[in-house]
Amino acid sequence: MRKSVRIALNQSNLCVGSISSNIDNMKSGILMAQEMQADIVVFPELSITGYAPDDLLLKRNFVRENISAITEIVEFASRKVPVLIFGCVGIDDRRFNGAVVASEGNIISQCGKASLEVKGLFDEKKYFSGISKIDIFEIKNFRFGISIGGDIFKDSVMENEFRENGVGLVIDIASPVYETGILDKPYQDMESLSRRTGMCICQCNNVGGEDELIFTGGSVVIDSNGLLVSSGKVFEEDFLISDLIPKFPYEIKRIPSYEKNKYICEDVIKIDLPEEPKREIYPKIAEMPSGTEEEIILAIKMSIKDYVRKNGFKGVLIGLSGGIDSALVAALCVMAVGRENVLGIMMPSKYSSEGSVKDSEKLAENLGIRTYKTGINEVFEKYLEILGPVFSDFVPGNGKDTTEENIQARIRGNYLMAFSNKLGYLVMNTGNKSECATGYSTLYGDTVGGFAPISDLYKKWVYGISAKINQMEGQDLIPVEIIEKEPSAELSYGQKDSDSLPEYEVLDEILYRLIELDMDVDEVVACGYEEETVKKTNRLLRINEYKRRQEPLGPKISTCKFGIDRIYPITNGYGR
């Protein structure tokens, strides 16, 4: 038997949510470690899921796939490398930022990160339990300690747990986030830690860009004399092989206090997840909670009033499309800040139906607000004239697509912002939650504005609230023509929302389940919706995170408001 232990550190660039590609990445690392006859192969913090998965961690299926992946990788490593160490999230109700130690196809132990982060983009305390129990295991008569991102620097860990129990080598899995000047720090800190304790230290780090976070890499191997044995590249994947001779046991006198099985985790991960998808446990129709229309109206009214007042705006302006969303926003604004402070802008194009201006005029008359009409045709034609030849150059046989539709929406956005700049009025955004969820909008077009009063209302709620306002007023303040017309973005001839989206009746029910009830796709399907429609809806929800990040804020009305109650990474390979 070798007198030293050979450790392979995989400094991997993982993708959040992309469990299968992360597993592939790990498999090649294991094969490489096998070839190098390593005793232990190590992967970084949360290697299965990628760091940081945010609210993906609240998805039961995501956690389930994480667990299947654990089985798969533990199995794969069996008979290739004696010991496998990697990061993952724990089981259902005991979710932690964990490290698993596996040997010969079995999980021999696991532990969780104790010093959870609160600051920064990933709020670990929201998702994980902190676990103070420390993990120690033995192979080849060496005794090892496991630490997760930062725990190693807690005195209690190194001194009280590891040192007292004769640990000779500590393996830390981590995700150091780059900021200027941080690169040298870990080495120095770790060297002095090793010198102080006499332990070997291996830190295996994540590397790569994930939205705003840059993981540095720069893994470290330090021998028992506190000397740097080797270090990983920064900002690149790397694979480090080191032979280490831990002083073991570190202080033989203290060994008796270590009971062999005390630190073997009793909560071994159960691989087969129990529950079947819930079937029909929720009502088929997910309406707005009944009887809440009036309170929602009052709530939004106050939020508009306070945003305008507390931020010192002179008034508000709204692009009136002839549709229900802008009509409702206009009505709410009048209720909030008074008709004299509300300005409606109509911006028809050649694709606008005859009704869209007429209906907006009627609305404005009912509400008693000033309006202005400024068509976009001429400007739009000019864009086409300038950009058309360029695009034909780039895209042979350039046909019209959503590019041209988006240009129209963006001209309207520009108009509204120009009015806002000129008058000091706040642009009110008119997007609803069904649109935000599916990205049925043009970024910098109809997404412009400072405040988005109905952005947390599903389209069906928009209808309910509008009807309620008319009922409260005892007249059709919002003209019935607007309420009854079929939703359309009017960016091309005869266009209807239902050309691109499922009918709102169905869409909202699916969205409600995916968002408010946080169901997985299979659970929604089990409620009786068409699988294809559910998958499409879920895909739209997933890929439009980037749009929502740049959309204006609006009041929280539902139980699950985007950005407050539901936080997902943009760069996210889950379900791709």
Added chain:
Amino acid sequence: MRKSVRIALNQSNLCVGSISSNIDNMKSGILMAQEMQADIVVFPELSITGYAPDDLLLKRNFVRENISAITEIVEFASRKVPVLIFGCVGIDDRRFNGAVVASEGNIISQCGKASLEVKGLFDEKKYFSGISKIDIFEIKNFRFGISIGGDIFKDSVMENEFRENGVGLVIDIASPVYETGILDKPYQDMESLSRRTGMCICQCNNVGGEDELIFTGGSVVIDSNGLLVSSGKVFEEDFLISDLIPKFPYEIKRIPSYEKNKYICEDVIKIDLPEEPKREIYPKIAEMPSGTEEEIILAIKMSIKDYVRKNGFKGVLIGLSGGIDSALVAALCVMAVGRENVLGIMMPSKYSSEGSVKDSEKLAENLGIRTYKTGINEVFEKYLEILGPVFSDFVPGNGKDTTEENIQARIRGNYLMAFSNKLGYLVMNTGNKSECATGYSTLYGDTVGGFAPISDLYKKWVYGISAKINQMEGQDLIPVEIIEKEPSAELSYGQKDSDSLPEYEVLDEILYRLIELDMDVDEVVACGYEEETVKKTNRLLRINEYKRRQEPLGPKISTCKFGIDRIYPITNGYGR
């Protein structure tokens, strides 16, 4: 002596950060309570600062003003109302979400919220210590308990602390956040709590809109039989006066366990804050940490590559203005994804200097990237033609202002997005941190894009990094003309950044202190900068939070990245 106690609940609509207007609001409440001969006057959670102040809580001056306000309001209430209860943040190193009880001009006790929130927009655990010590005080032979938002529902509080110590009436100060269906909940919960414990319960709630949060109001007064005595309006300010007869002591047998002064808080707020502003403790020039240019280049390079790759884009496109920012972004993109995947778009206007296209062409040649040139003049003229008459109508004698400048920037934004839509390329944003900080940008104009690689680099760092790239390449990859020209947005004739902003040399040093070192204005002035310049810079920093919220994400490079390390509310009256 009355056998009952008269309590006045002020359900106030406060403004975050606007300490002076909040104090005014409280003063009128105190006068009203005085008129009604109330024994106790109560204000909601964090009434001094407003809820939720986010990173304002990390500002020493903000906390100091909060403390001055405490003195002021305690003084004001003296001899008007026997007991004053309100919410505030604690002292320097013992900051908590606190409640103060004052009587006759003295703070007789204070306590802090124990069950801090992690979820949602306001991460209390980031700012506050949880304090499990419970506050009990006595007046008129009644015994009162204080609770802060939610603590009242912890069994340990009501049963073990309050009940065992003979508390007959609990006052809870809170900030219930609206969501559908939540309005009735507090009543029911509180009624059953009262019935179970035999205590009177008064809950005084915040009301009003604050960015995405809507505080409901709906304060509650429940008598010792669990019956609702009165309740505050929802979504409006309100003032409730109630006479209550607490069962006192609740269980006389248990009284002995209560020691009179045990719960009087020993950490009485010290009113005079100690430290003078730090003077010159930091180097006068706040350069980029020296020697980090190369690591920053590698870090950004990786972040671009990973964002593009992990999100599946075909390539990237960049608006080339002839300035240093877009030149650096183009160079970094070439390093990250290869020249064949980078496209430069030149969009000159009549205000563009001759050099701006020529220099961009030279840059593109050096980098070996494809470019396209598409002027914006004709489209711009068309906007003016359409909007000009409208504006003259609205604004008599309409003169040109930033409205027209912004239109140009937004046309460019539209062009870039059209290219992106047509080609499936990712638009790279070219804004730097000095611009993000001061809002020197056009929202939906030069702020467009999916990724903002240099958004965490101060302008001076942009120069440093550009020089380093040239040095590393052994040639002027970024043409020296671009590095040496004076920064300009070129949105009007002869325009220079320094017309609107302090010179970057000074601006960056001030920003560095305000942001990275988190200094208050007076501290920066004490470092030797002109007061007026510091104040102007700080004001720009403060009022442009709304822009930053809608800007694309970019990699964290500095120690204090907007949105990760520094989180402020948009609606924020502090320092207005």
